[in-house]
Amino acid sequence: MKASQFFISTLKEAPAEAEVVSQKLMMRAGYIKRLGAGIYTYMPIGLRVIRKVENVIREEMVRAGAVELLMPVVQPAELWQESGRWDKMGPEMLRVKDRHDRDFILQPTSEEVITDIARQELRSYRQLPRNFFHIQTKFRDERRPRFGVMRGREFTMKDAYSFDRNAEAAVKSYEAMYAAYCRIFERLGLTYRAVAADTGAIGGALSHEFQVIADTGEDALVYCPTSDYAANIELAEALPLIATRGAATQALVKTPTPGKSTCADVAQLLSIPLERTVKSLVLATDEKTEAGDVTKTTVWLLLVRGDHDLNEVKANKVPGLNQGFRFATVGEIESHFGTKPGYLGPVGLKQPVKIVADRTVANMSDFVVGANEVDFHITGVNWGRDLPEPDLVADLRNVVEGDPSPDGKGVLAIQRGIEVGHVFNLGTVYSKPLNATYLDENGKPQLMEMGCYGIGVTRILGAAIEQNNDERGIIWPAAMAPFELVLCPIGYDRSADVQAAADKLYGELQALGVDVILDNRGERPGAMFADWELVGVPHRVVLGDRGLKDGQVEYQGRRDAQAESVPLAGIVDFVKAKLGR
């Protein structure tokens, strides 16, 4: 490719709206152009990267036995009503009515459509296992689109769906996809971690996320450096930090804590460790009629240690809270606790409140809670003596660094990640409502066991840049770079020697299959170099009159501190070695 036949457009400054480095660099280097909130045009150079990522994914999916098809973006509501997700999915799912007032959605994923195809096409056990995938435009109407392509609304996703005869075979399909994903992210040159994950709105029993490691990631990844334990913090099990409850040693004392409404402030005022305090969080659940009128509200008090944070995904699994909960209103809090937030506690409650203690809190003794009176806390609190045992004990909190690993093989560490892939073993979550069955060897219909496997194609671009950049711009991993190598002739339009040498080298590299771009735009060297460093091409060869006189050109890798002089006669072999050809 010659630059004159392509379209390169860089900016000195990133637009003010850009929040994270990948977004800034993608906009400055001309990879994307914003059309609306979370909606981007991929400019020619951006599309090249997308195609390279797609091709790696496609090759590995096919290698793993998956077959590509193409499902529609606009899908009729009926299938989503059949699966139940029409009601379950929130406003992230964009709904639209056609000219005949019929309901449609823009695909966020395609479980329903592929299950509908499977129930028509896969009739016999002889046709299983089967794995279909497509790479297609998705839309999710994010409440707050941000970070460029990392949390966009319109994006490209590869989604694959496996169909198996039974749960055992489905686990094999899951493992094959897991292995394919590892190969994909390795080939793309990304530092990643696969972590056990919550199954969320997709449903199912077993799931892993593939996370690109980056400090700017939205996800917290929990792992054990001395074992292979790894999980998203949403899922990572927090063991009790106190093995057995100690006996009470202190008397219950009501203590003035004027203006101290957080555990940290109270601990500091009372000169006690934060680990002696307990945080109170008030939730509510509503029973409703079919018409949606609330018939009964239950108030819940969740207790975690003062230095811990509530994990809402875990709260959502507590019996009684797992049909949906909300945070209680100030009115509800005042009517149940007789005081306002900041001074709440589980002792001496006059109104019925369901109390759920985190595993660690359940084993605490002599602890500190709010006194249910403004500007007062109570110390020396003990279960059984000062208040009833909790109604429920559960894992309610996020793990923290240093917690024991759930596999008993060390202590936990935490790093940040960007989710770029997700694999789910779905069981019969979709095949059951859609009645997707096959006939087994005995001619009896059996539900298919399913898996689904997603990769955020466009998000990978952002994640790769978050992981690979410097003050000069993007540093693409080789497999994703829009071009492998840029030829920068100095004075291409002025010097016949430079032009001849550049054109010859360009031809030789092309003949070798190197994805090379020749910058014949006639830019001055400084601007030209800055452009390609911003764009992030991994290898650069500079040709100028001065060097050519001595038969020399200059090579610099994007991560190299300095350029090195290479004889023109040997540059092709030199480049071949650098590219590993």
Added chain:
Amino acid sequence: MKASQFFISTLKEAPAEAEVVSQKLMMRAGYIKRLGAGIYTYMPIGLRVIRKVENVIREEMVRAGAVELLMPVVQPAELWQESGRWDKMGPEMLRVKDRHDRDFILQPTSEEVITDIARQELRSYRQLPRNFFHIQTKFRDERRPRFGVMRGREFTMKDAYSFDRNAEAAVKSYEAMYAAYCRIFERLGLTYRAVAADTGAIGGALSHEFQVIADTGEDALVYCPTSDYAANIELAEALPLIATRGAATQALVKTPTPGKSTCADVAQLLSIPLERTVKSLVLATDEKTEAGDVTKTTVWLLLVRGDHDLNEVKANKVPGLNQGFRFATVGEIESHFGTKPGYLGPVGLKQPVKIVADRTVANMSDFVVGANEVDFHITGVNWGRDLPEPDLVADLRNVVEGDPSPDGKGVLAIQRGIEVGHVFNLGTVYSKPLNATYLDENGKPQLMEMGCYGIGVTRILGAAIEQNNDERGIIWPAAMAPFELVLCPIGYDRSADVQAAADKLYGELQALGVDVILDNRGERPGAMFADWELVGVPHRVVLGDRGLKDGQVEYQGRRDAQAESVPLAGIVDFVKAKLGR
């Protein structure tokens, strides 16, 4: 590809809903699967054909200097309001509101988005000419989706957009795209015709359609076999069939024509040629307030010869009708003509009616029209004597076979076609409302001259099949076939010899770059052959124990009446010759 790693699924019968042969064959052969009205999943074999078509298009677009990018499917309303198409486009454009109640559309085309990009990116005359294209999902909410992928709602389109300094340069860009389109349809192996076309809702001045010739096509193509004149019937100019008006020779006579309300019936009753009668068509135009209230209605009478048909696209260009017209209501007709449809005419009108005569009608004499009285017509009608000269004379009718060619070089013929491509010289239809300017050599802003160029990727599949099929199924042109050649081993799973020979030949053909599929499904020969004939693979090689004993295999081209025996030792060279390698 081995069939066991792929997905082949054929049906004995086409679903009842399939209306045309391409739709029937695509559904029977497993290319597409219906998800909703005008919405299809492309099954694995269908996606292969799409990718082949896309690649031919992409190669020729790049060869013509266009650069690929990717614009979003979901586009904000603001740009469409800026261009004016938000109001102009009818219900074909699918509109959708996001969670914040903001208006969006699903792209039917992308003129607005690319013009917005151009006005930001193309700032100097040095950056022109420029041509961007993308291949992306489109949605048009057709009132009556039908014919499978030929008039679907969701489809894949390649759309390109050129930007030029002035009208002269824009015509060059237009011609380059025209030439690229010719190469594309030639490479795809389609019999096609480029015809001058109306510019319709896209706007602009100059336009050609690329039409695949097929008897089942929705478009009528007018051409002159002895010149290069070719136009869509919507546009094809109808010359007056009478050079100068003859003198009146008959008296005006009111004649009873009981129950004869069509020109054909009246001509038969009166034993006169149909060419002596004149058809009356009543339209209406409304003047409206901004709020949409009608302040004035004008009734129009359009006259075409009895053997001719009104061309609504032409009527839409008549001064006074070109802001939009409708057919008059029965009430309006009765109040203006004093009678009901079937007996209308331009003679003796009591109410004001604007009369527009087709060019041929304007030169007629002694003609027959309705008497404005039920069961009566009048004969011997003459302009000037019996009624005033028409208010307007215009080309109002469709041409018919045998009409003189507008270029004066012969007579016209008509054939049917399926529109698969359309090129438009847009002028400043979009750059003006969006103020897309560049700075010329003098630093002065100038509007960019635009062109837009579309190819219906998915529709091409249907069009190719309408043109290439027989009673056994599809006959793909070589460039579009999902596979170039199928190897059909008989008893692959039973005979070690067959399996060894098939695997060896498969490897050899793959090494040559032949896109070959080996059918190792274990089907019986009859079912296997029928499948591949239905699927439409152009070349087939059959290997069986009987032939192999004598060192022979069988070759049959999809259009061949019979198979021929070929020595196994020479089959690779034989196939190479057949494929033109």
